[in-house]
Amino acid sequence: MMRIRDFSDRELADRLAQGLDLRTGPFIFHIQSRDDPVFSGLRRLYADFPVSEAGVRDFHISVCRPANLRRWYRPQVVFKHDRESPFKPLPANHAFASLEWGMNWCIAGYAHHFLTLHAAVLERNGRAVMLPGEPGAGKSTLTAALSLSGWRLLTDETALVDLDTGVLWPMARPVNLKNHSIDIIQAFSSDAVFGDKAFDTHKGTVSHLKPSLDTVMRMDEPCRIGWVVFPRWQADLPARLTRRPRADTFVYAAENSFNYSVLGETGFRALERLIREAECFDFHYSRLEDALLAFDRLST
Amino acid sequence: MNAAFQRLLTALRHPEKMASLSEPEWDALLRHTRNASLLSRLALDVRACQGWDTLPLRVRQHMRAATFVAERQIRAVRWEVHKMHEALEHMGIPIVLLKGAAYVMDDLPPSRGRLFGDIDLLVPRDRLGDVEMQLRLHGWHGTHHDAYDQRYYREWMHELPPITHITRGSTLDVHHNIVPLTARLKPQASGLLADLHPIPGYSNLYRLGNADLILHSATHLFHEGEWTHGLRDLVDLDALLRHFASKPGFLNALHARADTLGLQKPLQYALQYTQALLLTPLRELGLSAPSKKLTNPLINRLFMHGFASAHPDLSVPGSRLALFALYLRSHWLRMPMHLLLPHLLHKALARSKTAEE
Numbered sequence: 001m002m003r004i005r006d007f008s009d010r011e012l013a014d015r016l017a018q019g020l021d022l023r024t025g026p027f028i029f030h031i032q033s034r035d036d037p038v039f040s041g042l043r044r045l046y047a048d049f050p051v052s053e054a055g056v057r058d059f060h061i062s063v064c065r066p067a068n069l070r071r072w073y074r075p076q077v078v079f080k081h082d083r084e085s086p087f088k089p090l091p092a093n094h095a096f097a098s099l100e101w102g103m104n105w106c107i108a109g110y111a112h113h114f115l116t117l118h119a120a121v122l123e124r125n126g127r128a129v130m131l132p133g134e135p136g137a138g139k140s141t142l143t144a145a146l147s148l149s150g151w152r153l154l155t156d157e158t159a160l161v162d163l164d165t166g167v168l169w170p171m172a173r174p175v176n177l178k179n180h181s182i183d184i185i186q187a188f189s190s191d192a193v194f195g196d197k198a199f200d201t202h203k204g205t206v207s208h209l210k211p212s213l214d215t216v217m218r219m220d221e222p223c224r225i226g227w228v229v230f231p232r233w234q235a236d237l238p239a240r241l242t243r244r245p246r247a248d249t250f251v252y253a254a255e256n257s258f259n260y261s262v263l264g265e266t267g268f269r270a271l272e273r274l275i276r277e278a279e280c281f282d283f284h285y286s287r288l289e290d291a292l293l294a295f296d297r298l299s300t
Numbered sequence: 301m302n303a304a305f306q307r308l309l310t311a312l313r314h315p316e317k318m319a320s321l322s323e324p325e326w327d328a329l330l331r332h333t334r335n336a337s338l339l340s341r342l343a344l345d346v347r348a349c350q351g352w353d354t355l356p357l358r359v360r361q362h363m364r365a366a367t368f369v370a371e372r373q374i375r376a377v378r379w380e381v382h383k384m385h386e387a388l389e390h391m392g393i394p395i396v397l398l399k400g401a402a403y404v405m406d407d408l409p410p411s412r413g414r415l416f417g418d419i420d421l422l423v424p425r426d427r428l429g430d431v432e433m434q435l436r437l438h439g440w441h442g443t444h445h446d447a448y449d450q451r452y453y454r455e456w457m458h459e460l461p462p463i464t465h466i467t468r469g470s471t472l473d474v475h476h477n478i479v480p481l482t483a484r485l486k487p488q489a490s491g492l493l494a495d496l497h498p499i500p501g502y503s504n505l506y507r508l509g510n511a512d513l514i515l516h517s518a519t520h521l522f523h524e525g526e527w528t529h530g531l532r533d534l535v536d537l538d539a540l541l542r543h544f545a546s547k548p549g550f551l552n553a554l555h556a557r558a559d560t561l562g563l564q565k566p567l568q569y570a571l572q573y574t575q576a577l578l579l580t581p582l583r584e585l586g587l588s589a590p591s592k593k594l595t596n597p598l599i600n601r602l603f604m605h606g607f608a609s610a611h612p613d614l615s616v617p618g619s620r621l622a623l624f625a626l627y628l629r630s631h632w633l634r635m636p637m638h639l640l641l642p643h644l645l646h647k648a649l650a651r652s653k654t655a656e657e
Contacts, residue, residue: 056326056327083335
């Protein structure tokens, strides 16, 4: 099996121009692009990911310059899924971020063979913790810190729940960090490898954290859920884990699912099983170190 | 017709033969059927066939996903119709569901795996203002605020500008006729309203009569020029013809109805193209197959480009020009020249203005 790191720069650029079949957990993305940020993002952050050979791909996507004057004048890029272009054109240096958002968009819009939830998932000692994302709650920062501290990253953005068995499937993709979080994680660990920053996106400054080799090598290993934890960063508070009712967790997760309403009864049953298997908590913290200790205690 | 388009048609005609496709062929077919809004329909067909278990994993996964989407659409249409009916029921006028919503609410075969955009309804023209007011009171509001658009719809068209529900985001198209006021074909809406079928379980809620369902679908497909859904609409027609032809006397009624409403031409096209592309067994169904010679060869070529327009892989050289010609044709059929030229000019200018922004 070839991995991206096995290609020379030249080979990778040629493959990308034609269309490269990148596998990330259960999905194969056929990615076509001639843009430098896409090339260097994949080169740096997806080096360990497998490249599959022609077969059925899940999504055919591209990040390309539009065929108009904006090719040269303040260049822009357009993300496309097959014939659809769901986003407005973005400045050319947002090309890699646009690829990442586009991949998430494809999964949210089409991967209805999973129940998809807006949450990060990590694993330790064979059990998964799911962190649902309230914007601004510090989910991504905590996910990045845990992934650099002995937890295996399954996903930072979209939890994939198996409709038949209830296990959580990994994607092992890079963690998307914003603004101040980038500096926090850079200061947190000297092992952290980041892609180039994209400035002034609709989410501010954005950069992606490379997943560890172990994370990528185990992208086909699903995991059963152990805990659902709702993190909330609050200044000057001691770290505190408090029980949260399952019914309340269910409702929150349903509302923050990308496809709960598409799946109907099947989605209800899958979510019900997931939440029934999990212990549910609210978690307040102010210092990452305290948070890691609390998660350590949870998993042992 | 190129190989990719041929394969798409084979899939629609013979879902049981799909087990022999290679992975790259499946890869292409999934994209093409999805773009033609036919993936859910194909998924239901293929899942019912032998050999389903042997298909590539990703094919089965995406077809399962597409089946969920189809089921959700049916739930959503039923709910929206229910809410719309709540808003209009007390007016005591017939509310007639058209196309997709009618198929779903009366459980007709084309509803199987069909994807929808808007919900279309037909109401008497003299009550249009009241209907609009009631819907507004129940949360449906207009989206086309531009004065030109308003005038275009209200003076020339057969429908109000689309209205969208403020919280649920669903869109209704309220019609008072099945073709524009200015169109060359002039079926009378009052004639259509004379033969209605009640929707079970609802008062004042109807669909068009059996023959009229087919005539309306055919007129919409061949005269209104929404060709990206052309093949999907032809699949509807095929399902309607197969379903109703088993009823005694239906065929005579269909032709007689086409004569009365002045819709012989679209009916002829519908019969010709369902047979040619989807192998609708017209003769077995007791329908006389139309002579190909009736269709102008140029128009025939344009229609074939239209049916292949869902994805660039399906098209053959000349398709851009052909699609432009179909676009002009649909407008030419919709309004007389003295209205058409200024209208197209306005649209072209408006488009270049948005492009600049």
